[in-house]
Each structure stands twice: as structure tokens, then as C-alpha cells.
Amino acid sequence: MMGKIGLIISREYITKARSRAFILLTLLGPLMYGLLIGVSTFLASQDSEKDLRVDVVDETGQFENKIQLEDNTVFNFLPEMTQTEFENTLALIESGSVGLFIPKNALENPKGIRMYFSEHPGSSFINRVEEQIENYISEQRMKEVEVDKKVLNYINVHVKIDELKMGEDGAKESSAAAAITVSYLTGFLLYFFIFIYGSLVLRGVQEEKTSRIVEVIISSARPFELMMGKIIGNALLGLTQFAIWIGLGALMIGGIVLFGPEIQAPGDMTMTQGDMNLGFAYVLKGWDALQTLPLAQTLIYFILFFLGGYFLYSSLFAAVAAAVDSQQDMQQFMLPISIPLVIAVMVLSSVVQDPNGSTAVIFSMIPFTSPIIMMARIPFGVEWWEPLLSFGILAASFVICVMVAAKIYRIGLLIYGTKPTWKQLAKWIISK
Amino acid sequence: MLRIENVSKSYGDKIALKNVSFNIPEASTFGLLGPNGAGKSTLIRIINKILVEDHGEIFINGEKLSAKHISQIGYMPEERGLYKKMKVGEHVVYLARLKGLSKADAVARTKVWFERMEMTDWWNKKVESLSKGMQQKVQFISTVIHNPKLIILDEPFSGFDPVNAEQVKNELLRLRDEGATIMLSTHRMESVEELCDNIGMIHKSEKVIEGKISEVKRAYSKNLFEIVYKGEKLETDDSLLKHEERENGEWLMQSATTDANAWLQNTLAKTQVVSYREVLPTVQEIFVEIAKG
Structure with a gap:
């Protein structure tokens, strides 16, 4: 016979898995994510293809036909006028056009070059114009000092180091970009999943308390069984969702690889930190690069650290939900509990930059931050014992946390209308 | 069947129960009375193993109360709810299985009870679509579905319309006649009179009354007698507590006399007596008297 905890798990799992919200989120989640990337890429490309007209007053008289951008931007050189006159004509500037003023001595001392606009044309646009002006000026200066462009090219050296990771089976190509992408992806996903599933537990406990079903349940099952059943049920729900998403993701990638030759991988794109969209594009481009990462290990630890972090936090969430019954009071207790998780996300970028630095190592061992930080380190390759130790500490912590939470939970469930103080919570924890 | 011996419980400095003992015989209905905050709910939760007593012991059929009795x-509870998003049938089956029934058994019994309570077409309805009274019925069924030997109901009739309340009362009496012991905590004294064989009262955390309703009434009797007669109004002295006209030309007299026989004979000599009885206090009156101190 299935034990009581099994019954509670299956109720928790079945009622939620059947709910419209879960089905929609599971099936539409990846679609919505794809759509988001698609729409933002589309918008970004739209933006750069906007036909801008740049009215130029060039006091040097040298830049006409020298400034050109790759897109459809038109540079409209106006007859000579003073800066004030130019500003006056631009007072009624229309959207979609900008003004560029180049002062007389720009070639000698390129300062005081101005761009006027009513709508900001975007910093990348300004960068490109700056680059054009820079190129022209340096070309002129090269002529001035009689340096051949070939010489300059010869002097300007670009170095790209090939990254090779040494393993037991020799050197393997490794891609920092792919590691960074996976690292961010798993770090953020863990953060979101711990929060999403943790708050499912929180709301479940809250519902049981406010609907007053809880007293009937705990007259049949122990509060500990109810709490654990709820936590495990939602964990299974999360794992189901992962499984479906991994399946859908595999289908998608498989489909792209087989039927999507026209999908252009981004060219020479530089990875910017936290740029998930670029990261996603990289996943497509760098499928080979991705395979150089410890993927199986990453996936297994992802599940382990999700479970560990989720158990730790959701037991605390459950305790808070049991102890208080008003929303405001809940916020007050949730804040200190969630702070470590937020800190983990905050140090994520420095961890990704230096995955074996002391910050990274320390935060990957502290149980409240380790799920996210250890997960961010794994794609870069860590010593085999590091994730094991980290998980061991995490597991021990969640056992303690669950025990503490169960005490608060048991007593808090039946108390209505009053907000416990921290001191009272401490008393509940040490009560027999 | 249920024996509570010197049970005490306090929350911090606040004493909720002080040396409370009750003895509830098998197949009887016991009314647990007491003003709000007297400690009734604490006692009930201790019997249900939701709370742990500080001192004292509880026995069920002579065995010390333990986790295995939960299924019996x-x-x-007074504050009761259901999972709003669950279907009614599944909900009852779930609660029944938590009490240890097998799935098949739980489903079968739920069907029987749904039929008995005229709610067969509710099975696939969501709990949230039921009215409060309907939800109360679901809660009642969930309480008795596993054929418990001890049924504990805290304010069972709040929220019921009279028809459903009657149905539940009849079911309770039937279950008692089939051997179940029922413990009932309520403020509705008329349902106590109607349903209970024995009552007990807790006041300020201590037991103040226990016994058969008739015995308790006798103990709190004020030697009050009542005569109803027909005809002209009698000339009487001021010692009467009541002397008033009723329908059909009848008159009602009440007296706290020490010699009821003499009073009756005296009245018989003067007029036609319709009825004569001793007026015992109602449970309500006893309750108020104790609660006021």
C-alpha cells in the first residue's frame, strides 16, 4: 500500500500536472521563449535597417563622400553655415533624421564634433559614425606622415588564441564562449526554477492554511509527511517539465540541423555578458563547440543541484507560509530567505569570468548559493570532487533545513491572525 | 470507550487545559460544552494527535492513544475547508485514503455515501462550485467515510440549512446506534439536548460538569414546579414565579416551592388541573449559569 506521503505526493503532482496553467506553461514556455528571441532579433534588425537621414554641416569640407555606413543611411551634406545657424535649422528636426556637425579643425584636433537628434539613433549607430570619421582622419594623417596603409596593417596585430582543454584523451578544442553561455543559462535557469517551484510550495501551503483544509489533513497525516509530500510532489512536477523541455529542445535542434540549412548562424559575433539572445544563437552556431563541454555531467548536476537548492529553499518557504497568514507579513520573512539566492545571481558574472577564482570556489560551497554558483562553474570543467563536496554540503544543509522548517510548519499551521516574531520562531524550533 | 485522564496543556504562560478528565461510554453521544476559549478545541486537537498534551493520558478502548488510532x-474541525480545485469525488476518496482505506474501498464507500446523502451527481463537480452548505456535507462524509469508532465534530451544524442539518443529525444518530461513539462540541444547546446522551463542560480550562444530561439537569434543578389549569384565574399570593394566561383559557403557574405535593393538592381542590410537572433547567440555562460564574 502506498504510504500517506505517497498519497500526498500523488495528489500534489496529479492535480497540478492536470491544471491548465501547468500544461500551457510546459508546452508554450519554450515557444514563448523562442518567440521572444525571434521578436527581439527582428526588432533589432528592424532598428538597424531604418532609413536614417543625416544632415551634415562639414566645416572642413573634406568628409563629403567619405563617410558611408553599410545600411541605407543617407549623408546629406548641407552648404556651409555656422554652428548656430545649423542648430536653428535643426530646431524643427523631424524624427528619422539626425544632424552632424564637424568643426573646422576636426582633422587636427577631432573635438567638438556634434550629433543632434530628437530620437536617439542608438549608441551603435554613433559608434559606427565615429569609426568612419576616425578612419578618414587616420588615413589623412598617414598620408601626412607618409606611412603606407600596408605598413599600418602590418603594425596592427590581432591575436586569437586557440583554446584547448587537456583531458585524459589528449587535447580537445574548447570554447569559452560556449562555456560562458551554458554557465549563464544553467545559473539563471536554476535561479528561476528554484524560485518558481519554491513559490508553488509556498502557495500550496498558503492555500491549505487559508482554506482551512490543513487541520483535517494533519488529523490524518503527520505535518512532516504533508510538508515533504508537497515538496516532493512539486519537485517531480519540475522534473517532468524539464524532461518535456529537454525533449522539445532536442526535437527543435534536431529539426534545425536536419531541415534548416537556411538558418544563418551569426558570424563573427562577440559574446556580451548576460546576453541570452546571443547566447542562444551561439548554441545553434556552436553545437560542435558545445559538445566540447562536459554536457552529460552538466545535465546530471543540473538536476542534482536543482533538487538540492529547491529542497533547501522550498522547505524554508513552506515554513514561512505556515507561520504567517497575511501577504505583507510573508514578504517580511521571505526577503531575508531569498537574499542569498539573489546574491548568487549577482556574483554570477564574476564567477563566469574567473570560474576557479576564490569568489567562485567559496560561493560554490556555501549551500545557499552553491546550486547556482557550482552550476555556473561546471561547464568550465572543475575537479571531480568539487561538485560532489558542494552537493554533499548542500544535502546536509537541506536535511537540517527541512527539520527546522518542519518544526515551524507544524506549529505555525494552526496559528491564525498573529504574526510570529523571530524569537517565537526560534522557540518553535527548539520545542519538542 | 474514550477515557481522558488529567490532561493538561499550556501555551507558554497561558494555561489551556488543567487536569481535565472525561469518560465517554461506547456508542453514546457526548456533548463537549464551554464558552469560547475554554479549551475545547485544545482538548479535541490533543485527542486527534494534532497537539501533544503536557501531562495526562488518553485511552481508546483501554489502549493508550497512539498514531495507530488515527484511522479509528x-x-x-470547526475551521474546515476543502481543496477548491479538486473534484468532489476525488477529494473524498483522497481523504478516505489518508485515513488508510484502499483505493477501491474508498471509491466504493464514497459512492454509497453520495447516494445516501443525495449527491451522486456531484462526483465530477469542482469543490469551488459548491455552496457552503454543500461543502459542509462533503466534509461530513469525509469525516465518517472510514467508519471511525470515534467521531469528533467541532461545531458541526454551523453553515447548514435546516434540511441538511436534520439529515446530518439523523446520520449521526444512526452511526451511534451502529456503535460509533460521538463527541460533539457546539454552542447550539438545542442540538445538544436533541442529540447528546452525556455532556461535559469545560470552563476556564477546567472541567466543571460531566454526566448524563438528565443527571446534570437534576443536579442543577431549582425545585421549580409548574401547574397548568383551566378555568377562572385563581387568587394566589406573591410567592409564584409565574402566573400567566395561555391559549384555550388555560393558565400557567410556576413556583419554587419546597412542598410541591401540598401546592398541587391545594390547586386540585380549587380548579381543573391540566398538567403538572417539575421544571428542569435547560442545558442552555445551566451553561449560562456556569459561564457567568
């Missing part, structure tokens, strides 16, 4: 108890 059916408990309907």
Missing part, C-alpha cells in the same frame, strides 16, 4: 477517529 473521524474529525471535523
Whole structure:
């Protein structure tokens, strides 16, 4: 016979898995994510293809036909006028056009070059114009000092180091970009999943308390069984969702690889930190690069650290939900509990930059931050014992946390209308 | 069947129960009375193993109360709810299985009870679509579905319309006649009179009354007698507590006399007596008297 905890798990799992919200989120989640990337890429490309007209007053008289951008931007050189006159004509500037003023001595001392606009044309646009002006000026200066462009090219050296990771089976190509992408992806996903599933537990406990079903349940099952059943049920729900998403993701990638030759991988794109969209594009481009990462290990630890972090936090969430019954009071207790998780996300970028630095190592061992930080380190390759130790500490912590939470939970469930103080919570924890 | 011995419980400095003992015989209905905050709910939760007593012991059929007795108890708390998103049938089956029934058994019994309570077409309805009274019925069924030997109900009739309340009362009496012991905590004294064989009262955390309703009434009797007669109004002295006209030309007299026989003979000599009885206090009156101190 299935034990009581099994019954509670299956109720928790079945009622939620059947709910419209879960089905929609599971099936539409990846679609919505794809759509988001698609729409933002589309918008970004739209933006750069906007036909801008740049009215130029060039006091040097040298830049006409020298400034050109790759897109459809038109540079409209106006007859000579003073800066004030130019500003006056631009007072009624229309959207979609900008003004560029180049002062007389720009070639000698390129300062005081101005761009006027009513709508900001975007910093990348300004960068490109700056680059054009820079190129022209340096070309002129090269002529001035009689340096051949070939010489300059010869002097300007670009170095790209090939990254090779040494393993037991020799050197393997490794891609920092792919590691960074996976690292961010798993770090953020863990953060979101711990929060999403943790708050499912929180709301479940809250519902049981406010609907007053809880007293009937705990007259049949122990509060500990109810709490654990709820936590495990939602964990299974999360794992189901992962499984479906991994399946859908595999289908998608498989489909792209087989039927999507026209999908252009981004060219020479530089990875910017936290740029998930670029990261996603990289996943497509760098499928080979991705395979150089410890993927199986990453996936297994992802599940382990999700479970560990989720158990730790959701037991605390459950305790808070049991102890208080008003929303405001809940916020007050949730804040200190969630702070470590937020800190983990905050140090994520420095961890990704230096995955074996002391910050990274320390935060990957502290149980409240380790799920996210250890997960961010794994794609870069860590010593085999590091994730094991980290998980061991995490597991021990969640056992303690669950025990503490169960005490608060048991007593808090039946108390209505009053907000416990921290001191009272401490008393509940040490009560027999 | 249920024996509570010197149970005490306090929350911090606040004493909720002080040396409370009750003895509730098998197949009887016991009314647990007491003003709000007297400690009734604490006692009920201790019997349900939701709270742990500080001192004292509880026995069920002579065995010390333990986790294994949970499946023999059916408990309907005062503050009760259901999972709103669940279907009614599944909900009852779930609660029944938590009490240890097998799935098949739980389903079968739920069907029987749904039929008995005229709610067969509710099975696939969501709980949230039921009215409060309908939800109360679901809660009642969930309480008794596993055939508990001890049924504990805290304010069972709040929220019921009179028809449903009657139905539940009849079911309770039937379950008692089939051997179940019922413990009932309520403020509705008329349902206590109607349903209970024995009552007990807790006041300020201590037991103040225990016994058969008739014995308790006798103990709190004020030697009050009542005569109803027909005809002209009698000339009487000021010692009467009541002397008033009723329908059909009848008159009602009440007296706290020490010699009721003499009073009756005296009245018989003067007029036609319709009825004569001793007026015992109602449970309500006893309750108020104790609660006021």
C-alpha cells in the first residue's frame, strides 16, 4: 500500500500536472521563449535597417563622400553655415533624421564634433559614425606622415588564441564562449526554477492554511509527511517539465540541423555578458563547440543541484507560509530567505569570468548559493570532487533545513491572525 | 470507550487545559460544552494527535492513544475547508485514503455515501462550485467515510440549512446506534439536548460538569414546579414565579416551592388541573449559569 506521503505526493503532482496553467506553461514556455528571441532579433534588425537621414554641416569640407555606413543611411551634406545657424535649422528636426556637425579643425584636433537628434539613433549607430570619421582622419594623417596603409596593417596585430582543454584523451578544442553561455543559462535557469517551484510550495501551503483544509489533513497525516509530500510532489512536477523541455529542445535542434540549412548562424559575433539572445544563437552556431563541454555531467548536476537548492529553499518557504497568514507579513520573512539566492545571481558574472577564482570556489560551497554558483562553474570543467563536496554540503544543509522548517510548519499551521516574531520562531524550533 | 485522564496543556504562560478528565461510554453521544476559549478545541486537537498534551493520558478502548488510532477517529474541525480545485469525488476518496482505506474501498464507500446523502451527481463537480452548505456535507462524509469508532465534530451544524442539518443529525444518530461513539462540541444547546446522551463542560480550562444530561439537569434543578389549569384565574399570593394566561383559557403557574405535593393538592381542590410537572433547567440555562460564574 502506498504510504500517506505517497498519497500526498500523488495528489500534489496529479492535480497540478492536470491544471491548465501547468500544461500551457510546459508546452508554450519554450515557444514563448523562442518567440521572444525571434521578436527581439527582428526588432533589432528592424532598428538597424531604418532609413536614417543625416544632415551634415562639414566645416572642413573634406568628409563629403567619405563617410558611408553599410545600411541605407543617407549623408546629406548641407552648404556651409555656422554652428548656430545649423542648430536653428535643426530646431524643427523631424524624427528619422539626425544632424552632424564637424568643426573646422576636426582633422587636427577631432573635438567638438556634434550629433543632434530628437530620437536617439542608438549608441551603435554613433559608434559606427565615429569609426568612419576616425578612419578618414587616420588615413589623412598617414598620408601626412607618409606611412603606407600596408605598413599600418602590418603594425596592427590581432591575436586569437586557440583554446584547448587537456583531458585524459589528449587535447580537445574548447570554447569559452560556449562555456560562458551554458554557465549563464544553467545559473539563471536554476535561479528561476528554484524560485518558481519554491513559490508553488509556498502557495500550496498558503492555500491549505487559508482554506482551512490543513487541520483535517494533519488529523490524518503527520505535518512532516504533508510538508515533504508537497515538496516532493512539486519537485517531480519540475522534473517532468524539464524532461518535456529537454525533449522539445532536442526535437527543435534536431529539426534545425536536419531541415534548416537556411538558418544563418551569426558570424563573427562577440559574446556580451548576460546576453541570452546571443547566447542562444551561439548554441545553434556552436553545437560542435558545445559538445566540447562536459554536457552529460552538466545535465546530471543540473538536476542534482536543482533538487538540492529547491529542497533547501522550498522547505524554508513552506515554513514561512505556515507561520504567517497575511501577504505583507510573508514578504517580511521571505526577503531575508531569498537574499542569498539573489546574491548568487549577482556574483554570477564574476564567477563566469574567473570560474576557479576564490569568489567562485567559496560561493560554490556555501549551500545557499552553491546550486547556482557550482552550476555556473561546471561547464568550465572543475575537479571531480568539487561538485560532489558542494552537493554533499548542500544535502546536509537541506536535511537540517527541512527539520527546522518542519518544526515551524507544524506549529505555525494552526496559528491564525498573529504574526510570529523571530524569537517565537526560534522557540518553535527548539520545542519538542 | 474514550477515557481522558488529567490532561493538561499550556501555551507558554497561558494555561489551556488543567487536569481535565472525561469518560465517554461506547456508542453514546457526548456533548463537549464551554464558552469560547475554554479549551475545547485544545482538548479535541490533543485527542486527534494534532497537539501533544503536557501531562495526562488518553485511552481508546483501554489502549493508550497512539498514531495507530488515527484511522479509528473521524474529525471535523470547526475551521474546515476543502481543496477548491479538486473534484468532489476525488477529494473524498483522497481523504478516505489518508485515513488508510484502499483505493477501491474508498471509491466504493464514497459512492454509497453520495447516494445516501443525495449527491451522486456531484462526483465530477469542482469543490469551488459548491455552496457552503454543500461543502459542509462533503466534509461530513469525509469525516465518517472510514467508519471511525470515534467521531469528533467541532461545531458541526454551523453553515447548514435546516434540511441538511436534520439529515446530518439523523446520520449521526444512526452511526451511534451502529456503535460509533460521538463527541460533539457546539454552542447550539438545542442540538445538544436533541442529540447528546452525556455532556461535559469545560470552563476556564477546567472541567466543571460531566454526566448524563438528565443527571446534570437534576443536579442543577431549582425545585421549580409548574401547574397548568383551566378555568377562572385563581387568587394566589406573591410567592409564584409565574402566573400567566395561555391559549384555550388555560393558565400557567410556576413556583419554587419546597412542598410541591401540598401546592398541587391545594390547586386540585380549587380548579381543573391540566398538567403538572417539575421544571428542569435547560442545558442552555445551566451553561449560562456556569459561564457567568
